[in-house]
Amino acid sequence: MRPHDMGTLFHEVAARRTHTTVVLDRPFDIAPDRGTRFTVPQLADLVEEAAGWLHAAGACPGERVAVVKRNHYDYDLLACAAIRLGAVPALLSGHLSDDALETLLKRLEPAVLVTDRPVPAHHARRVLSLDVPGEGELTLDDVRGTRAPAPRRRHDDDPLVVNHTSGTTGTPKLVVHTTSTIVNRLARFEALRIPVVGTRRDDVVANASSYSHGRTFCWTGSVFCLAPRKIVLLSDPASAGEVLTAHPPTTVEALPSAYVRWRPLAHQADNPFRNVRLFVSTYDAVHPPVVRALLHASRRRRPLWMQGWGQTETGPLTFRFLTRAAVDRANHARDLGRPLPGRTRLQVVDPVTFQPVPRGRPGLVLARTGARCTAYVGEQDRWHDKETGGWWNTGDLGVLTRGGTVLLLDREVDTVPGLSCLKTEDVIENRLPEVLECIVLGAPGSPPLPVVVTADGHLDPLRWRSAITDLPVLAPPHVTTWDELPRTGTGKVRRLELLTRLIGHADTHGTGRWT
Template sequence: MRPHDMGTLFDEVAARGTHTTVHLDRPFDILPGGHGPGVDHTVPQLAGLVREAAGWLYEAGARRGDRVAVVKRNHYDYDLLACAAVRIGAVPALLSGHLPDDVLEILLKRLDPAVLVTDRVPPAGSARRVLSLGDPAPGALTLDDVRGARVPAPRRRHDDEPLVVNHTSGTTGVPKLVVHTTRTLVHRLARFEAVRWPVIGVRRGDVVANASSYAHGRTFCWTASVFCLAPRKVVLLSDPDAAERVLARHRPTTVEALPSAYVRWRPLAARPDNPFRDVRLFVSTYDAMHPPAMRAMLHASRRRRPLWVQGWGQTETGPLTFRFLTRRALERSPDARDLGRPVPGRTRLRVVDPVTLTPVPRGHSGLVLARTAARCAGYVGEQDRWHAKATGPWWNTGDLGVLTRGGAVRLLDREVDSVPGLSCLRLEDLVEDRLPEVVECVVLGTPGRPPLPVLVTSAPLDPAAWRRAVADLPPMADPEVLAWEDVPRTATGKVRRLDLLTRLAGTAETHGSGRWT
């Protein structure tokens, strides 16, 4: 089965008699205590929940072409609410519950939603109607007010009309609101993944686990493909720290997770009774992965040849490159900045001079441009910004990299985070590889000062060990050691580098221009 309409996806999968069961780490927020089956669901039950939620949204006032904003705690019901909005012809706009109040207010003004579904106290005038999942604000509806509403018939839309709005990570400021259509997200991305590819494809006997930020576009596309492939189980974690409890009962054979989740799972993966013993395939997207976390997860598996699939892309483009890694490859300490080659027949890459935007020869660094039919349709409220990043069919990723003679791309840094003459990401790889107690290393650069390494450690840092580890690296300032929770992060666990730089250095000035963030 290939995905067609996200509004009726679960109905179509259920009609095929799927055997897939779905298991959660906690009940859905849209099914509070006493409602629904708790943490274990069938696909027909999810289909029924999507239909029911479509009735809620319609009763709250959402109509064809309207935007429905969702802001709440992280959970997979983000994607169910998105399917419900699509079903009635509305456009879901999924905003992370991690967004600060001032940022949320800006994004809601750009969206001007007909309905806002939220568990927060929303800014005044943020939507025509508010459907509250928590303590209701004055004038807001509650789920009890709309529960049992008539379910409207599905409304189809043209393939090039807006389908969903997701925001970018927002590591460098206010996130952008990315618009995808059925053609760009479903036809160009999800249908490609909804193929039972050898080795990397989902099998009917698989237990597929996902630990993600469900407000982001990756999981909406993932939903469209994985449920069509009908694995035995789908396990959905809203909190990576629930992995030990939940995955012990549903041991996965494939795992897709945020890079930050894999980092947090390293101590769990080191245990003999770890829940990753049956995993044959690990998948990472969203952000750069450093070798120690990949190595720890692959060695946690008891399979003979577990595989790591590292994808690189953006909310605006979907996946652009893939790279496959094995235990043996990681033992050879590969260049983790090598992100592999473009997806054959689907994406093309070129590297250009950051000033003139003219192509540079293979092996030279510059801005990475991508060409893909899955490019997003625009930015809500910032279409001029979208046009500034689009050069004909090419898309400016805002990343600095090198296209090798063999056709692979080596990622150096985000342009805004770059430091002349070095790669901060490469320094982070080396520090984490050389010092096992370093759980995470972030190298920050600002003009007139040496790069500043910020470390999250699992044990006190030995100053002598630090000096030995960096003796052959470019000069850096003395490290700042912080606890994990003291590092500002996005909903996907990415470090908010500019916020961290401002806090530690007293300035947000960087070497990069930030023109393409």
């Protein structure tokens, strides 16, 4: 089976009498009394119920339904419910600041806002509260029991879903995808039973993601069609050890930040990754020490790590496979692999002239893909600035090697002359196992500033000096802990916000024009 209509996806899968069991780490926020185990027919019923709730709240075909709440997979259930009505779901992370949320809601002007937090509700016609309601807001009790209208189909090129970018460099962009771009081009391809990397019927599939982002919406359209034995959905990677141990997965897809948090679990005697045959990493590269620890935690003969690189606007652009032997040899994680054959083309151009540069020379990475988004809500001029003759400006600096692989250097806004911040981070993490994460920040007039994350916020100065002896001159490290860094909903560090905290401004060497 391959996905066609996300509004009726769960009903179509349920009709095939799949035996997939869905396990949660905590109950859904939209169904707190229904426990943590679901069948696909039960999920289908919940989507239909939620469509009735949204209909009762006033959502109509073509209008936007915004969702902002705690991280959980019910983001995707609400998205399918809105699509069933012919509405357009706009999924906003609960990690957004009040100012960013205010800006995004103003751009969206949703008919209905579903939320569990106090929000600037004057931009929505109705608010459906999942927590203590404010004045004039609806609760689930107010809308329960409303029968959902018959499913409404839309043209494949009409807006289907709105997701926002990670927002590491400021207010996120609101990305519009259609059925053509995110379902037909991406989810239907992933729903193929591809040898080795495809989902099997006997798999236990675990996912730990930021469910407001487009990756899990696309993943939903494929994994349920493939009908694995069990799907484990994790809302909080930091406390996922007990659930993973009780339901050892055979395939795992997770945020890079989740893998970092799980590294200590890999060293336990009964580690939950003992049965994993395939790890999947999206959003960003994972540093080699983390990949190494998890691959060696598996007791399978040949576990694989599949690293994907892409953007909310484009979907996946490149892929790379790592084995135990390959990651043991790897010095840095910024080899992003090759473009998806027949689906993606890449070229590297001079950042000033936009003329193609020879292979092996750094420049701006441009991509051509049929899965590219169709708009930015409220910022269409910005979308046009990033599109040139069918090529999409990723805003990343990289190298296209003679062998056809992509080496990522830095985001253009984060660049430092004569240095790859990302590669420097990889080298430091490889040399200092106690470093959970390293972020190198650059600002004009001063040496690059390394921010080093350890478990206790301390680092041996002698070990630090020994690790950086052959690196370019760096400022003294700022040593901190995981929770003290500003992060996005996907766990990425908000680099410009962190730079402002540490040096008082966010001036960088890059222009930031294509972020």
